[in-house]
Amino acid sequence: MTMLRIFIVVLVCSLFNGHEALKCMTCQGSTSFEECDVNGQIRECMPNQNSCETVVRRMQKERQLIFKQCKEQSACNMNQLQNTRLSGRSKQCNSDQTSSFCTCCCDTDICNIAAATCHSAIVQPLPGNNCPSQPKNIPHGEITCYNGNKPGSVCQYKCSDVNYFVYPFGQETNVCRNNGTWEHETPCCGRNCPPYLVYDFGCVFHVSIPGGRERIVSIFKGFFEVDIVAEDSVKVSLVFFGDTPIESSVIKFNEYETSKVRFIELVRERAVEKPKGSVNLGAAIKFALDNLMTPEAGVRNERVQKAISIFTDHAADDDAIAAANEVRKRGYTVFLYYMGKAVSNADREQFNQIANGEDYVFFYDEAAGNFGVESGQFLKDNFCTQPCDHVVHEHDST
Template sequence: MTSFRHFIVLLVACSVLSAIHALKCMTCQGWTSFEDCDVNGRIKECMPNQNSCETVIRRIHNSRQLIFKQCKEKNTCRENMLQNTRLSGSSTQCNSDQTSSFCTCCCDTDMCNIAASACHPSVVKPLAGNDCPIQPSFLSHGEVTCFNENNAGSVCQYKCSDVDYFVYPVGHETNVCMRNGTWKHETPCCGRSCPPYFVYDFLNLVYVSIPEGRKLIISIFEGWNTANVIAEDAAKSAMLWFGESPIASSAIKFNDYGASKRRQIQLIRDKAVEKKNESVNIGAAINYALDNLMTPEAGMRDERVQRGISIFTDRISDDDAIGPAKQARRLGYNVMVLYVGTEVSNDERKHFNEITGGDELVFYYDHDAGSFGADSWQFLVENFCSSPCDHVMHEHDMV
């Protein structure tokens, strides 16, 4: 039994070492130039028995050249390369004095088949051109590896090292320095899918006096938390119920629940208020929130994070809400109104538009929590998820 254990340990150790030392090769199939091959190909980690990078250059009737790059078992690659000197007509298989040729090259170090190969100088000439701007030495949440630095024909590989991050734009995992001194495309970023990764500080001001309004609001936020990631580098929200005046005992700050969805929902359930029809002073609620909730002390993050105020109401404001809302917008907050009701007058629409600064930020709903928020959700996705690079905390340590 002990010997069997030792065998298993040795087998696992060998597997790990094999994975660590796996050869990496550029791979592509049938491109007409080395530049196109490296731009459109991909860097591949070879199988344990594939310990060579192979490049094949096929020239057809002097008018067309096709490039193939792949991982290959070393002995097989060497045998293919030996065919370069095989007689073909009056010359050899790999030649420059006939209309067609077939050349194979082998190498055995990481990325050794990047750019032009030295298979046969008379058939394949190295790239010559201008240097490109130097690529960054690292990506936030990822890494950059460049082969042949920033010289013409160099290839850079981008890899995201953190969980849930991916290279954006998709397909830009590699980049090539072209002969004119420019990179094939701009340096990508390591981004995350948005949604569910909104990077946003939401303040929710709530006045809902309809029957079972408290239950409706709880359902809305349970749905939101299920669909999104709540974290210090993703979405965070604060909440305040109000009526004639702000209800301080209902306040939930950004830093009251850490990154715990369960804790946040429990706080909403515990502090949600069943409102009756009374005066509604949205302006007073906005002023209270700006002074007490939208602050670093309450857990609001720095300027890297977009900020918004969402006002849930089933009535227009009895006080001046337009002035405080304008002040919030001047401070950089997106102000949204989510009206919960079955009917809305033109005067109410005008009032809400003046609070938000535009009708595209006012959303009207009936009392069905199941369909609540579809339009506002779509607005958020279209306006705050256009580029994952804009929705990533670019340092790990949060302020």
């Protein structure tokens, strides 16, 4: 038995001596990377410790502790995966909170010396299934993945264009889990909405009240103060109507080159006050569909949401409800803005049926000189909840 024990010891020692041990910088609780590297020690790791681990623990904005050590590879990788776990308003490893806990792994000699950059550290694949491949990039941004789509890989998302941010917030990184799924869906580079509301509005106007032209100008000025008019944001077209649509009043999407000043000039030039005849709103809606909401008039492709916005001071004399239903069949929204003074219950019911419902009907506030805050708030609450929907790709303006 004694000879057998000696043989086993010799065999184990020979195996250990044949393995070239990983060397890591080690320190415990240093207050900076410089202090750690000056006062720490470079140690040979045990045979089962094939990763160098760096832990950065921040308790306050100005106070942090650094720990460096040898670590078993799968344990280090699992610790590093915790970096992107939700904590507070962002992640466990963060730069926007008073406390943070970051783990970084690498697997070459003394690879954990100096400052740690977790996402550029070598990430060894964990046992498991590959995740679906990430796209090469996202509109207005880029994706960098360390170790592709293998388990344990970390992908980082960054927006490269001005005014864009990664949305949903706090999802700047993504981890491939060992069950073959990403921690979350690929985010987008979005923008604040408002002022960036990607929508094509075709407007129809009937104004018979005194001073109607300036009231319309005032409405658009207020709208333009909230929303940006641009090829990658809001665009507007319009037509005035009475018993028939007034073709000389048409302003197309592509007529003013997204200049707010030029648009207001065109409104003043072409606005028709007190049009003659009946209020044939249904005919005006059909005209807008056939002549404003077309590629020739500058409407954008199907990715951009669209609406017909009706501004009137009188109930419709023709079948505007049928015309509005045709609008909805195309997937467009119908808004109605009433500019008159008094409204009967019958007219109110007609307006609700023309628009997409009661919530889509707004009434002019004489005291405020506009349609009130509820109109803008409604747009924000119903159309700005998903910034990813308000991102125009390069091909979307055609």
